[in-house]
Amino acid sequence: MKFTDKAKQAAISAAVTKAMDYLEKDPEANIPKVMELVDRLCPDDWYASQRKAVRNVIEAKDNWYQLILRVYDLDPEVRKTFFRNFIINASLNGSATQEHTAEKYNCNVPWAILLDPTSACNLRCTGCWAAEYGHNLSLSLETLDSIIKQGKELGTYMYIYTGGEPMVRKKDLITLCEMHPDCEFLSFTNGTLIDEEFCQEMLRVKNFVPAISLEGFEEANDGRRGPGVYQKVMHAMELLKSHGLPFGISTCYTSRNVYDVSSEEYIDKLIECGAMFVWFFHYMPVGTDAATDLLLTPDQRELMYRKIREYRGTKAIFSIDFQNDAEYIGGCIAGGRHYMHINANGDVEPCAFIHYSDTNIHEQSLLQALRNPLFMAYHDGQPFNKNMLRPCPMLENPQKLRRMVEESGAKSTDMQSPESAEHLCGKCDAYAENWKVRADSLWSERHMQE
Numbered sequence: 001m002k003f004t005d006k007a008k009q010a011a012i013s014a015a016v017t018k019a020m021d022y023l024e025k026d027p028e029a030n031i032p033k034v035m036e037l038v039d040r041l042c043p044d045d046w047y048a049s050q051r052k053a054v055r056n057v058i059e060a061k062d063n064w065y066q067l068i069l070r071v072y073d074l075d076p077e078v079r080k081t082f083f084r085n086f087i088i089n090a091s092l093n094g095s096a097t098q099e100h101t102a103e104k105y106n107c108n109v110p111w112a113i114l115l116d117p118t119s120a121c122n123l124r125c126t127g128c129w130a131a132e133y134g135h136n137l138s139l140s141l142e143t144l145d146s147i148i149k150q151g152k153e154l155g156t157y158m159y160i161y162t163g164g165e166p167m168v169r170k171k172d173l174i175t176l177c178e179m180h181p182d183c184e185f186l187s188f189t190n191g192t193l194i195d196e197e198f199c200q201e202m203l204r205v206k207n208f209v210p211a212i213s214l215e216g217f218e219e220a221n222d223g224r225r226g227p228g229v230y231q232k233v234m235h236a237m238e239l240l241k242s243h244g245l246p247f248g249i250s251t252c253y254t255s256r257n258v259y260d261v262s263s264e265e266y267i268d269k270l271i272e273c274g275a276m277f278v279w280f281f282h283y284m285p286v287g288t289d290a291a292t293d294l295l296l297t298p299d300q301r302e303l304m305y306r307k308i309r310e311y312r313g314t315k316a317i318f319s320i321d322f323q324n325d326a327e328y329i330g331g332c333i334a335g336g337r338h339y340m341h342i343n344a345n346g347d348v349e350p351c352a353f354i355h356y357s358d359t360n361i362h363e364q365s366l367l368q369a370l371r372n373p374l375f376m377a378y379h380d381g382q383p384f385n386k387n388m389l390r391p392c393p394m395l396e397n398p399q400k401l402r403r404m405v406e407e408s409g410a411k412s413t414d415m416q417s418p419e420s421a422e423h424l425c426g427k428c429d430a431y432a433e434n435w436k437v438r439a440d441s442l443w444s445e446r447h448m449q450e
Contacts, residue, residue, distance in 0.1 A: 009096050013088050020083050027072040031065070032058055066316035070276065075244035081206035082246060085184035090157040097155025107370045108336030108379045112158040113151050114352055115144060116344040117172065121165040121190075137344035137415065141172050143361065147342060148180050150366040161187040162352055164344060170198055177205035186211055188250050192229060194236035199243045211250045211279060212236060214270075216260030223256070234273070241274030248277035248318075253304055254294040255283075262307040271317050280308060282323035284353040284395060285427040288417045295431050298438035305389070305442065326383075326391035327446075335378020336370045347413040350378050354394060354401065356410040356421065373408035389439040396432050396439070398425035 019034050035055045057064040071079060090111065098109040119137040139147075148159060159176075166173060166187045177185055184207050191212035202208050215221040218230040240247045249270050251261050260266055261280070270278055282301070283294045296304075305324045312319050326332065333339055334351035341349040347357040348369040359369040369375060381400065383391065390396035393404065404410075405421035412418035 009093055013092055016087060016092065017084075020080070020087075023072075024076065024080070028069065031068060034058070063314055063316045067276070067318060070316055071246075073244065074246055075203060078203065078206045078245060081181075082184060082209070085157060085182060085207055089182050090184060094155045094157045099155075101154050105367065105371060106379075107367075108340075108375060109154050109370065110151075110156055110336045110338060110340045112160055112339040113147065113156055113366075114160045114162050114339060114341040115139065115147065116163050116342065117144060117161055117166050117169045119164045119344040120168050121163060138169070139342070139344055139346060141175065143346065144172070144176055145179055147361060147366065148176065148183065152180075152183070154367065157183045159183055159185050160339075161185070161189075162341070163188070165190055165193070167193040167198075170201075173208065174201045174205055177207050181205075181207060183207065184209070188213065190225065190229065191233040191236040194239060196239060199239050199245060202245050203243060209246050209248070210236075210240070211248045211277075212275075213250045213252070215252060215254075216257040216266060217269075220257040220260045237273040237275070246276050247274070248279060249275045250279050250281065252281045252283055253296070255296050255300060256294060258296060258300045258304060262303055264311070267311050267315050267317065267319075271315065275317060277318040277320075280304065280319070280321040280323075282321075282395065286353050286355060286419075286424065287414070288419050288423070290427065292427050298435055301435065302438055302442065323392065323395070324389065327388035331383025331385070331388055331391045332378075332393060335375050335382065337378065337382055340370075340375070343413055345413065345415060348375075349413060350375060355413045355419070356405050357413050358408050358410045374404065374410045377404040377408050387439055387443045389443050390432075390436065394425060395428050396435060398428040398432055401425055 015037075019037050022037055023030050023034055035051060035058060039051065057068075095111065098111060102109040116137075117139055151157075151159070159180075161173065167189050170193065173185070173187065186209045188211050191210065191214075194210060194212075212233055213225070214230075214233055215223075215225065221230045221233070222228065237247065253261050267278070282296065282304075284290075285292050285295060301324070304321060308319055308321045308324065311317075329338065334341075334354065336350070339351075341352045342361055343349060343355075346361040346363075348359040348361055348364075348366075349355060349357050356374065358374045359372050361369065364372070378393075381393070381404065384393045384397045384400050385391060393400040402421050402425050412420065
């Protein structure tokens with residue numbers, strides 16, 4: 001990294017740190033003044049568009065402003081740690097190191113690494129690909145620690161647990177927070193194992209954030225996850241909120257729950273429960289027995305596309321749609337472009353939904369995995385479509401995943417029932433063709449408005 005780049009990062013980090021300290025004293029009074037402070041500490045051309053966006057939010061005092069105020073209801077030490085790890089370590093300093101490493105080795109370097117500590121789960125949800133792995137796999141604490149150490153050398157300070165149910169290994173997750181206090185850890189979880197003791201541990205380590213899975217209101221949620229799960233999730237959110245702990249919601253939308261989770265009542269319920277963010281995921285037909293009838297119709301997907309954009313402009317919660325928001329990040333983010341996935345067997349996969357690999361972390365390093373054929377096929381092929389409403393090489397461009405798997409020699413990572421790329425992509429062909437017409441229309445409409 002050039003000296004001027006290092007100086008720039010140091011100056012920005014110092015400005016952000018000083019601004020955050022300033023806000024801690026009296027957030028509501030000092031929020032309108034914070035950009036004045038940042039502007040004084042930074043040259044005019046540094047992050048000008050981002051600073052303008054923040055300034056506009058402050059001046060408008062809109063839903064984003066209200067979300068900022070909600071952040072200041074959280075435990076102060078947890079909040080400070082999150083700001084330091086997420087904004088400074090992962091997003092400012094980390095991103096600069098990632099760019100340098102990517103340029104040096106001509107490969108993708110991820111902003112976040114998804115890890116499966118275990119394939120075990122205390123639930124078996126309809127349509128969940130994790131159930132296909134079986135319950136007998138896990139990454140040791142030593143392996144998880146090694147991955148995180150390797151990741152930090154590349155500039156990655158954001159780690160996200162998937163599974164299985166990561167909370168089956170509560171003690172190890174907390175230990176990793178202790179071992180790496182400069183990293184931020186987020187965990188997708190069904191929420192049923194969050195209790196008072198674990199909340200106290202979160203307060204102690206300060207760098208762990210749950211993203212609780214919720215599929216709508218009680219009937220829709222329990223119809224997929226099992227009787228009584230909704231009430232357990234409500235209890236977990238009540239506990240987290242009462243302790244001033246940050247958490248969010250992960251919602252997989254399907255043909256069956258799309259009307260629940262796209263409703264204003266659902267979003268308002270999440271805010272009322274204390275969620276700071278909601279992450280929407282399109283159902284993916286992964287696994288040999290995946291239910292294809294859960295795939296959305298074009299009308300249903302367009303409904304999600306429009307509703308989330310509407311709520312993003314009116315509701316005090318950060319919302320993102322993994323499938324429909326690709327335009328904001330230049331298409332598919334998998335294959336290490338912004339994230340990658342390592343399953344409980346150590347197989348390094350380009351995406352949590354793409355279960356093919358040509359590398360195992362027990363045999364090769366993280367950097368080697370990023371430079372091996374499958375990840376380089378992602379690197380060389382992204383974006384997979386000029387229409388950012390068709391970003392995925394599986395769901396919307398299945399012919400591309402078929403080719404990448406074949407040419408890279410990648411193998412299925414499913415230990416119980418291996419699924420060929422042809423079988424997986426065959427379930428997506430009709431969907432891709434049907435969505436193409438609607439996606440092209442929406443994309444044209446989007447650009448006509450600009």
